Every structure is written in structure tokens, then in C-alpha cells.
Amino acid sequence: MARRVAIVGVGLTKCSSHRRDVTYPELVHEAVSAALADANLKAKDIDAVVYGSMDPFDGVFALERWNVDACVGAGAANMPFLKLTTGGTTGGSTALGGYYHVTSGMFDVVLTVASQRVGETLEAQLVLNTAIDPIYERWMGGGAITVVANQASSHFHYYGTTEEDLAMVAAKNYACALNNPYAHLQRHLTVEDALKMRMLSWPLRLSDCCPSSDGACAIIFASEERAAKITKTPAWVRGKGQITDNYYIGDRPWFQDWDGLTMLAQRVYKEARINNPLQELDVAELYNAFTIQEIIECEALGFCEPGKGAELVRKGVTDMGGELPVCPSGGTLCTNPIGATGLIRIGEAALQVMGKADKRQVPNVKTALGHVWGAAIGFHVLMILDKEKP
Amino acid sequence: MTQEEEILIMPGAWNLPFRHTAGRFASRFFRELRDNKKIFGVRCPECRRVLLPPRPFCERCFASIDEWVEVGNQGTLELFTICYVPFLGLPPPPIATIMVKLDGADGCLSHILGGIDLSDVDKAPELVKIGMRVEAVWRDERKGEIGDIEYFRPVKSSRRA
Numbered sequence: 001m002a003r004r005v006a007i008v009g010v011g012l013t014k015c016s017s018h019r020r021d022v023t024y025p026e027l028v029h030e031a032v033s034a035a036l037a038d039a040n041l042k043a044k045d046i047d048a049v050v051y052g053s054m055d056p057f058d059g060v061f062a063l064e065r066w067n068v069d070a071c072v073g074a075g076a077a078n079m080p081f082l083k084l085t086t087g088g089t090t091g092g093s094t095a096l097g098g099y100y101h102v103t104s105g106m107f108d109v110v111l112t113v114a115s116q117r118v119g120e121t122l123e124a125q126l127v128l129n130t131a132i133d134p135i136y137e138r139w140m141g142g143g144a145i146t147v148v149a150n151q152a153s154s155h156f157h158y159y160g161t162t163e164e165d166l167a168m169v170a171a172k173n174y175a176c177a178l179n180n181p182y183a184h185l186q187r188h189l190t191v192e193d194a195l196k197m198r199m200l201s202w203p204l205r206l207s208d209c210c211p212s213s214d215g216a217c218a219i220i221f222a223s224e225e226r227a228a229k230i231t232k233t234p235a236w237v238r239g240k241g242q243i244t245d246n247y248y249i250g251d252r253p254w255f256q257d258w259d260g261l262t263m264l265a266q267r268v269y270k271e272a273r274i275n276n277p278l279q280e281l282d283v284a285e286l287y288n289a290f291t292i293q294e295i296i297e298c299e300a301l302g303f304c305e306p307g308k309g310a311e312l313v314r315k316g317v318t319d320m321g322g323e324l325p326v327c328p329s330g331g332t333l334c335t336n337p338i339g340a341t342g343l344i345r346i347g348e349a350a351l352q353v354m355g356k357a358d359k360r361q362v363p364n365v366k367t368a369l370g371h372v373w374g375a376a377i378g379f380h381v382l383m384i385l386d387k388e389k390p
Numbered sequence: 391m392t393q394e395e396e397i398l399i400m401p402g403a404w405n406l407p408f409r410h411t412a413g414r415f416a417s418r419f420f421r422e423l424r425d426n427k428k429i430f431g432v433r434c435p436e437c438r439r440v441l442l443p444p445r446p447f448c449e450r451c452f453a454s455i456d457e458w459v460e461v462g463n464q465g466t467l468e469l470f471t472i473c474y475v476p477f478l479g480l481p482p483p484p485i486a487t488i489m490v491k492l493d494g495a496d497g498c499l500s501h502i503l504g505g506i507d508l509s510d511v512d513k514a515p516e517l518v519k520i521g522m523r524v525e526a527v528w529r530d531e532r533k534g535e536i537g538d539i540e541y542f543r544p545v546k547s548s549r550r551a
Binding site: 157201247 | 416441445449450470473475485487491496501515519537
């Protein structure tokens, strides 16, 4: 029988283009210390660690070894330690790994940590290109930006979405990031500014694309019994899941929709007994690494009909004051330490449920959704968190 | 730590050689490109889809495959973007990457689009349309690799599938 599990502590680091003030383990230590402080726990209270990073972004393979001591001294304490890596969904898989550790009954208090120093690679797209099939496809120079630009050009073609729609998504997220002291990009951006930005891969301009960030995140998961003793504000895991799509994206060239995410949402909503996500969710932290993805994700997650994602933004439905605020943190668009980013999405969702999101707090949040994508748009993770015990 | 404290950066670089086994299926596919200027897919014995690139098993049916099917030199453009910025170590811009559904195939082949002027970022996207017909342009000197098709270009006089 699966046990109830809650998030009892969240730790974030300030993210930037290069955290020159810290070594890699110091960066991880910063996130872990913040999570322990948030939960008012000591290192010795942790039973096991699940760590995630996306090798080889930092130019160091098997980072768990470098960071093993920064994860509550897990190395010196000879603790159980698991490393997970699933491309862009690494942080989401890490959260699921922590959840599984606790719900299985094997451990009571588990630390999840994810980190990335994308700022230490001088060309993120070149690293991403190593993830592409070396026999048929790598030669074209594909990376995240070009793969996602296909989503945008398809959405433009089939649904009439425009560059101005993308610019509105950018302006909304940049404005939110100004309320988030941990966000990487901290500057005002107007729709007019966005439309003048340099074109990277048509139709994505610079302001449609996330930055390369250094950053880390830590989340502590606890069993029902322990959660009650640790915190008065647990964020209960009400639904969760992961989905994988097939390898050759040429077999599924309908990039205007994201049917893998739609399928996963149906599974997770069913588990969480959510019928109308737009009404029943209070906030969503989506992995909007690119503006077009926030639009497609809103559609795939059932916040609106397919093709109507841009309307949500135009009508302010997903603004801070809207019916369902999306990415009060500024989202992945403003901060992307890749392997850590998925855990940040779930951490931000947890902070909203716990009422600890400070200036970016949405009022009266009961239910929050965290979303993560990765693996050349083939993988997704979702986690629904709730103030009430499921 | 004071503001004046000097923080040092240690350089790093990876230059690791690898060799990737193409396998029997890709090897035959590339030999057909090189020797006969023909593009082959494979047919799954269960779902009957013609898969491209060719592969030894169908990931949907998990069935082994041994039937080869020649597909057309022409097809329909299903996806595209035009990249305008240089990335270190990657092909120079502008480069239009496309997915083309070749006639007779059920999946798309990833390749690049040529034969049109991509230089003007305001005009080029107007020249490329999802649904347009494209055809393979072959290199004279072929080496047995995906680049033996130099690029796909728009088919003249019939813009739509």
C-alpha cells in the first residue's frame, strides 16, 4: 500500500549566468542548507538522498561524486544515495525518485537535490547536440532551440499563433521574475522590446528562449507521520507521473500539439480526481523554457482547447491576478539550470501551497501543479501538490 | 569574502574521440544512397507502417523487421525552422532544418532545405511552408552517409501536396 507523502522543505539558490562566487559543491550546499532550514531539520534527520543532474552539461561526468558531501554529508555519513538523469526532466525524475523512496515505506525523510552549472559550458547547444542521433541527425546541428522552433512554426501554421503572442508570454514571465529573488533574468521587458529582439531560429527570438543558468534546488519529502511533526504547512503529493514518447520525432511530426503531455495529464488528473483543471488548480509552474511551450502546455494540460493557448495569455487568465496564474516565478523562460529546473518547478509549486512564495505568492493557493519536459520534447513529469491530505 | 577578492576560473575542455556503429540497417540505407541514389525505408510486418530512418524493429509493435521498401525522392515538408545564429561547433547559419514525409513513407526524415535564399530573416520564412512539396538533391561525390543527399529543395510548379 502506497503511503501518503508530503513536501516539508524547499531550498533554492540564486540563479545567474555564472555563479562565480561558489564552487559546484558550495552551490549544492546552498540549496541543501536552505531546504534543511526551511524544514527546521538537521542533516542527521535525512534517511536517504536522491540527486539529479544532466551530464555532461557542466563538463564533469557523474557529478554525484563531486557533490555527494554537499548533499547533507551523505558521503561521509555512508548514506543510501541514488543519482537520476533523464535530460531536461532530470529534476522531475529526481522529485519522483524522492517520492517513491517514501511512499514505498523504505525511507521516511528523503532529500532530493538537483543542480546544474550551464554557465560553465561555453556553448549549451553544442552539448545538447551530443544527445542527438549520431547516425542520421546530429550533423544538422540540432539543439533545444531548433527542436522547439519546430513547435512554434507548426503552431503558427495550424493555429494562427503569432510572434506577438510569443512576445506577450515573454513579457508576462519577465514581469513575474522581477518578484522572484532567485530568478536569473531580472529585467523589465515590453512586448515591443521582445518583437525587436534578434531572431535565433525562426520564429523564436532571443526573448522567446531561456537563458543558460547556474543553480540548484533541494526538496525534502517526508512520510505522513513524520511530515506532521516537521511542519504545519506540508504540501501533500496528490498526483504524479511520468510519460515517455518514442525516439524518432519524425514519426510524430504533429508538433503543434503535445499529445504525450495530454496523456500524462489525463492519468495524473484521474489520480488527483481533478475534472476541470482551470477551475480546480490554483497555480501552475510549467516548464516553459520557450514562450511557445507555455502556450502549447496550457492546451495539452486542458486549461483551454487546442489552439487557444495564446488567448489565455491575451485575456490575462494566466497572469498573476488571473483565474489560473502560470509561472509566478517567471518560469523556466527566465531561469534554466537545466537538470535542476524540473525540481525548481515542483519546489515553486510546493512553496505556493505552503504559502512561502513571498512576493510571488498567489493568494489562497490550495492546489498547485508542477510540470517538467525533456528529452527532445519526448518526456514529461507532472506533480500535483495540495494543502489537504489526499 | 570582500568585493576585491579575486576569484579564479579553471579552464576545461572535452575533446573525446568516439566511433558510432551504424549497424546493418543504416549501412544498407547509406549504401543505397551512395550507389543507387535511392531512399529506402522498412515496413513493419504487423502495423505495416513504412519507417524512416530504417530500423531493425518497430517500436510500436516490437516486431522484427526485414522488408525493405523504396520510397520517393519527393515528399511533403511537415516541420521546419530556420536558424539564424551561429553556435560554437555547429553548422553555420542560416540553415533551414526540415522534416520531410517522403512519398510512400509513414514517418519523416530529418534533413535541411536548400535551393531558396534564406539570408533575409523577414522574407525567408514566407518562402517555406508546411505542406510544400520538396525533392532530394543528390551530391555527385557520394560517401555513403546522410549528406549524400545534399539538401531538399522545393519542387517547381506544384507547391502543395
